[in-house]
Amino acid sequence: MKRLAILLLTSLLATTALAVEPAEKLADPALEARARVISQGLRCLVCRNESIDESHADLAHDVRVLLRERLVAGDTNPQAVAYIVARYGDFVLLEPPVKRSTYVLWLAPPVLLALGGLGALIAMRRQAGQAGPAPLSAEEGAQLAKLMQTDTPERPA
Amino acid sequence: MTRKLLFALPVLLFAALGTYFTLALRPNYDPQALPSVLIDKPAPGFDLAALDDGARVATPGLSGQVTVVNFFASWCVPCRVEHPILMRLAEKEKLNLVGIAYKDRPEDARRLIVQLGDPYRRIGVDREGRTGFDFGVYGVPETYVIDKTGHIRKRFVGPLSPEVALKELIPLVRALEKS
Amino acid sequence: MITEFGHFALIVGFAVALAQSFVPLLGAARGDAGMIGVGRNAALALFALMAIAMASLIHAYVTSDFSVVNVAQNSHTDKPMLYKVSGLWGNHEGSMLLWVFILALCGGAVATFCRNLPPALGARVLSVQGMIAAGFLAFILATSNPFLRIAVPPANGQGLNPVLQDPGLAFHPPFLYLGYVGFSVSFAFAIAALIDGKVDAAWARWVRPWALAAWCALTLGIALGSWWAYYTLGWGGWWFWDPVENASFMPWLAGTALIHSAIVVEKRDALKSWTILLAIVTFSLSLVGTFLVRSGVLTSVHAFAVDPARGSFILALLIVAIGGSLVLYAVRAPALAGGGLFAPVSREGALVLNNLLMATAAGSVLLGTLYPLFLDVVGGDKISVGAPFFNKTFVPLMVPVLLTMAIGPLLGWKRGDLLGALQRLWLAFVAAFLACLVAYYATSGGPVMAIVGFALAAWVGMGAIVEWAERVALFRVRPGLSLRRAIHLPRAAHGMTLAHFGIAVTVAGIAASAFDAEQIDLVAIGGAMRVGQYEMTLERVDRREGPNYLADEATFNVRRDGALIAVMHPQRRFFPLQERTTSETAIRTGIGADLYIALGDPDPQGRWTVRAYWKPLVSWIWGGALLMALGGMVSLTDRRWRIGVAVKARATGAAAVAAGE
Incomplete structure (x- = not known):
C-alpha cells in the first residue's frame, strides 16, 4: 500500500527536473561544491538507491534545499549531515556508518x-x-x- | 575431516543465504518499511498557521492528551482513500486528530475538507514542508501517534487501512490514554 | 490461434524438458546408448518448441493483439516496431520466456556442437540443462504465463514505459540473458563432472569456450546497460551500484575468475575443485540475481513487478538448483585429485591471485547488496549500502588485480621469474610513470585515485602490448618473421592481449571521470553557457511530434575558441499515454571527450534548464568493454577448441597438458 502511495506521490509531481536545479544552486561556489559532495552521499528516500544529488524526486529537491540552508547558516559538513540523519536515520547515509x-x-x-x-x-x-x-x-x-x-x-x- | 568441512563450506553459506531469503519472503514482511527514528523521542516542535482562522497550531502533548498527527495534502490521491477512515476515527472513536496540510495551498486544503468532511480538531498549514521534514515525513499520508508527554510512539506510513486502524492504531491510543 | 500455439509449445516443452532431465541421466548410469541419445533429440526439440513460443509471442506483439494480457499491458499500436518487439522483454513474463528460450538455445548448441563429447558426459550435461529448463518452464506456466488472454480485449494497450523505449535498452536484455544463461552450460559441465568424478584437461577445454562465450555476452550486456544509463538519465552517470546492476556484475566477476582458473585446469591440471566451484557459483549468482530482481526482496529502481508467489517459486528453484549442486560438490569434490604443482610465483600463482581477488570482489558486492536485507530481516537497523561503500571496498581489490595482470602472462608455468618479468616490463613502467606525469600536469593535480588509475591503465595496456610483442619477437627479428609468428600465434593469445588491453582502456575511462566538468544553468533563447572550453548558445526550442510523443527540441550552437564546431539538439519528450517526460540527451562523442547536453524544464520567464557536461575519455569505458568482448570472441575462434581437438586431447591425456602454448 505504501508502494502505491509513493508511486502516486512521485508520479504526480514528476517533471523532467533532472537532479540539481539551477535555482537550488548557491551563489558561493565553495559552499555549492560542499553541498554537492554531501548530497552525493545522502540517499533519496522515495527512490531506491539513488542519491539526492542524482534524483529528480520532489523530496530529494527539498532535502537538497534544506541541506544548502544549513550550510549557509554555517554548519560544518558533519553537522549538516547529522541534521538530516536526526530526521531520517542512518538509512539516508549511502555509506553505512561503522558501528x-x-x-x-x-x-x-x-x-x-x-x-x-x-x-x-x-x-x-x-x-x-x-x-x-x-x-x-x-x-x-x-x-x-x-x-x-x-x-x-x-x-x- | 577439516578438508571435508572445507568443501561443505559453500553449501553451509548458501543455507544461511537461503534462510535469509525465506525470512525475507514471509508474507507480513515489508522490505520497504522504514521505522521512524523519532520513536520514543519528543515530537519535533512546530508552530503553524491554522487553516480555518488566524490562530496557531503548535506542538501537541502539553495538553496531557494523546494526539494523532496526520500529514495530508489535497494533491495526494492516497489521502482521499484514507479520508473516510479518519472521519470514522474522529466521529466514532473520538480520537484527538490534528491534521497538517503538507506542502499544500490553504485554499486547496480547505476545498478538500469541504468536499470530504473535517475529521481534525485542528489543522495546521505546513506550506514549505518544514514541519514534515522535522518529523521525517517522506510521503503523504503519514500518521504519528504522540503520547501525553509529547513523545512519538508510532508512525504509520501510507494510507491507514480499516484493519490497521482497528487493530493497531486504536488499541495503541487507548493504551496510551490509560497510562 | 497462434498465441495458443505458443502456449501449447510451452506446455509440451515442459514435458520434453522433463524427459531431457531424467532419461539421459539414467542412460548414462546404465550405459544405455538409446537413452543417452534421447538427450540430444530432446534438447533440439526443446529449442524448436521454445522458438515457436517466442515467435508466437513476438507475433502477438507485432500485430498488437491486445486480447493477450501481456501485450495489452506492455504495448501500444503507436509504438515503433522495434519497441513493439523489445516490449516483449521489457516486462516480467516476456523476459522469462526470453530467458528460457536462450536456455533452450544453449541446450540446442550443446547438443549440436558436442557430438564428440564422451557420451556419458554429454548426456549428463544435457540432463542438467533439462532440469534447469523444466524448473523455469514450470515457473512460467504456474506464475508468469505470457500467453494468458483477456475475455474483453481493450481498444489499445497501456504502452511501454517511455524510459525503456530506447535502442540501447532494446538489446541490453538479450545480451545480458545470453550471459546469465550461457553460464548454465559451464554449470551443467561442472555437475556432470562431479557425477562423473573426473575433471581433466579435456574437460576444461570443453568448458572454457562456453564460459568464454557467456562472458563475452555478459560483458556486452552490462556495457550496453551502462551506456544506456549514461545517455538516458540526463546527468551522465554510468554506474550506480544499484542492486540490479550488482546482480549482473557478480556473475561477471565470478565468470572472469572462471575463465582464468579453467586455463590452469586445462594447461596444468590443477585448481580442479576450485574451478568446479566457480562454475557452480557463477551460474548460481545469475540465479540469485534473477531472484533478487523478480521477488521484490530488494526493491530497486528497475525491478519488475513484484508478486510473492513468484518470489517463493524462484526461491524454491534456487534452493533446489544451488543447494543441490553445492551438496553434490561437498560430497564429490574432495575426491577430485589435486594436480600439477606450482610455486607461488608462477603463472598459476598469478591466476590464483586473480581468482582470489575476483572472488573476494564478487563476495563483497554480494554482501553489500544483501546486507541491508540481512540486517532488516533479523530486526536490526535500517541502513543503506550505496556507491561509497562499493567504491571503498571494490577499488582497493582491483588495484592488485591490475598490477598482476601485466606480470602474470610473462611468468612461466610452475615457477616464474618475477624479476625477469619485471625487467621485461620496463616499457610498462615508463608508460605508467608518463601517464602519471601527463595526468598530473594536464589536470593540475586531481584526486590521487584518478592519477593512480591512469598509471594502472598505462601499466596494464603497455603490459599487454609488451607481452604480445615478446611472443612475436617484435623488433628482435625481421618484421616478416614477426608477422609470421603473429599469424601462427594461437588466436587465444591474441584474444588475451585484446581483452587485457580493453581493461586498460576501460580503467582509463573510469579514471578520467574524476575530471568531468559540469554546468547547470537557466538559459534564455539566444543566451549562452560555458562548460570546459566550449560555449553553447541556445538558438531556439521547437516543438516536434514523434510517433508516440511530443518533444521540445533545442538547438545549441557549440563553439570552441569562437569557431562553430557542432550543432546539438537535446530533446525533452512528453509521452501523453503514460504522462511521463523523458530527456533525450544530445551527445557529441569524441575519442578525447564527450560533450553532453540535457534539456530540462522551462521556467515561467521562458528560460530553459540546461545541464551540460564535458566528460573526458568517457567513451573509453564502453570502448574498452567492447575490446574485452572482442578479445573473448577472437579467443573463441582458436582452432584448439574446434570440435574433435578436445577428444584427441583427452585420448592422448598427458599430451594435452604438455602441448601448452
Whole structure:
C-alpha cells in the first residue's frame, strides 16, 4: 500500500527536473561544491538507491534545499549531515556508518581476502609437501621437458 | 575431516543465504518499511498557521492528551482513500486528530475538507514542508501517534487501512490514554 | 490461434524438458546408448518448441493483439516496431520466456556442437540443462504465463514505459540473458563432472569456450546497460551500484575468475575443485540475481513487478538448483585429485591471485547488496549500502588485480621469474610513470585515485602490448618473421592481449571521470553557457511530434575558441499515454571527450534548464568493454577448441597438458 502511495506521490509531481536545479544552486561556489559532495552521499528516500544529488524526486529537491540552508547558516559538513540523519536515520547515509551492526559488512572484504590468501598458501604448501618426496615419474619428466621446450622459444629472456 | 568441512563450506553459506531469503519472503514482511527514528523521542516542535482562522497550531502533548498527527495534502490521491477512515476515527472513536496540510495551498486544503468532511480538531498549514521534514515525513499520508508527554510512539506510513486502524492504531491510543 | 500455439509449445516443452532431465541421466548410469541419445533429440526439440513460443509471442506483439494480457499491458499500436518487439522483454513474463528460450538455445548448441563429447558426459550435461529448463518452464506456466488472454480485449494497450523505449535498452536484455544463461552450460559441465568424478584437461577445454562465450555476452550486456544509463538519465552517470546492476556484475566477476582458473585446469591440471566451484557459483549468482530482481526482496529502481508467489517459486528453484549442486560438490569434490604443482610465483600463482581477488570482489558486492536485507530481516537497523561503500571496498581489490595482470602472462608455468618479468616490463613502467606525469600536469593535480588509475591503465595496456610483442619477437627479428609468428600465434593469445588491453582502456575511462566538468544553468533563447572550453548558445526550442510523443527540441550552437564546431539538439519528450517526460540527451562523442547536453524544464520567464557536461575519455569505458568482448570472441575462434581437438586431447591425456602454448 505504501508502494502505491509513493508511486502516486512521485508520479504526480514528476517533471523532467533532472537532479540539481539551477535555482537550488548557491551563489558561493565553495559552499555549492560542499553541498554537492554531501548530497552525493545522502540517499533519496522515495527512490531506491539513488542519491539526492542524482534524483529528480520532489523530496530529494527539498532535502537538497534544506541541506544548502544549513550550510549557509554555517554548519560544518558533519553537522549538516547529522541534521538530516536526526530526521531520517542512518538509512539516508549511502555509506553505512561503522558501528556494531555494520562491523561484519566493513570487515568482511579484508577478512575474506586474508582467509582466502591464507587458504591458497596452505593448499599450495600442502600439495608441495605431499608430492615433495615422490620423484617425478618418467612420464612426468618427459612432460616437463616438452613443456619447457614448447615454452622457451616464445619467451626469449 | 577439516578438508571435508572445507568443501561443505559453500553449501553451509548458501543455507544461511537461503534462510535469509525465506525470512525475507514471509508474507507480513515489508522490505520497504522504514521505522521512524523519532520513536520514543519528543515530537519535533512546530508552530503553524491554522487553516480555518488566524490562530496557531503548535506542538501537541502539553495538553496531557494523546494526539494523532496526520500529514495530508489535497494533491495526494492516497489521502482521499484514507479520508473516510479518519472521519470514522474522529466521529466514532473520538480520537484527538490534528491534521497538517503538507506542502499544500490553504485554499486547496480547505476545498478538500469541504468536499470530504473535517475529521481534525485542528489543522495546521505546513506550506514549505518544514514541519514534515522535522518529523521525517517522506510521503503523504503519514500518521504519528504522540503520547501525553509529547513523545512519538508510532508512525504509520501510507494510507491507514480499516484493519490497521482497528487493530493497531486504536488499541495503541487507548493504551496510551490509560497510562 | 497462434498465441495458443505458443502456449501449447510451452506446455509440451515442459514435458520434453522433463524427459531431457531424467532419461539421459539414467542412460548414462546404465550405459544405455538409446537413452543417452534421447538427450540430444530432446534438447533440439526443446529449442524448436521454445522458438515457436517466442515467435508466437513476438507475433502477438507485432500485430498488437491486445486480447493477450501481456501485450495489452506492455504495448501500444503507436509504438515503433522495434519497441513493439523489445516490449516483449521489457516486462516480467516476456523476459522469462526470453530467458528460457536462450536456455533452450544453449541446450540446442550443446547438443549440436558436442557430438564428440564422451557420451556419458554429454548426456549428463544435457540432463542438467533439462532440469534447469523444466524448473523455469514450470515457473512460467504456474506464475508468469505470457500467453494468458483477456475475455474483453481493450481498444489499445497501456504502452511501454517511455524510459525503456530506447535502442540501447532494446538489446541490453538479450545480451545480458545470453550471459546469465550461457553460464548454465559451464554449470551443467561442472555437475556432470562431479557425477562423473573426473575433471581433466579435456574437460576444461570443453568448458572454457562456453564460459568464454557467456562472458563475452555478459560483458556486452552490462556495457550496453551502462551506456544506456549514461545517455538516458540526463546527468551522465554510468554506474550506480544499484542492486540490479550488482546482480549482473557478480556473475561477471565470478565468470572472469572462471575463465582464468579453467586455463590452469586445462594447461596444468590443477585448481580442479576450485574451478568446479566457480562454475557452480557463477551460474548460481545469475540465479540469485534473477531472484533478487523478480521477488521484490530488494526493491530497486528497475525491478519488475513484484508478486510473492513468484518470489517463493524462484526461491524454491534456487534452493533446489544451488543447494543441490553445492551438496553434490561437498560430497564429490574432495575426491577430485589435486594436480600439477606450482610455486607461488608462477603463472598459476598469478591466476590464483586473480581468482582470489575476483572472488573476494564478487563476495563483497554480494554482501553489500544483501546486507541491508540481512540486517532488516533479523530486526536490526535500517541502513543503506550505496556507491561509497562499493567504491571503498571494490577499488582497493582491483588495484592488485591490475598490477598482476601485466606480470602474470610473462611468468612461466610452475615457477616464474618475477624479476625477469619485471625487467621485461620496463616499457610498462615508463608508460605508467608518463601517464602519471601527463595526468598530473594536464589536470593540475586531481584526486590521487584518478592519477593512480591512469598509471594502472598505462601499466596494464603497455603490459599487454609488451607481452604480445615478446611472443612475436617484435623488433628482435625481421618484421616478416614477426608477422609470421603473429599469424601462427594461437588466436587465444591474441584474444588475451585484446581483452587485457580493453581493461586498460576501460580503467582509463573510469579514471578520467574524476575530471568531468559540469554546468547547470537557466538559459534564455539566444543566451549562452560555458562548460570546459566550449560555449553553447541556445538558438531556439521547437516543438516536434514523434510517433508516440511530443518533444521540445533545442538547438545549441557549440563553439570552441569562437569557431562553430557542432550543432546539438537535446530533446525533452512528453509521452501523453503514460504522462511521463523523458530527456533525450544530445551527445557529441569524441575519442578525447564527450560533450553532453540535457534539456530540462522551462521556467515561467521562458528560460530553459540546461545541464551540460564535458566528460573526458568517457567513451573509453564502453570502448574498452567492447575490446574485452572482442578479445573473448577472437579467443573463441582458436582452432584448439574446434570440435574433435578436445577428444584427441583427452585420448592422448598427458599430451594435452604438455602441448601448452
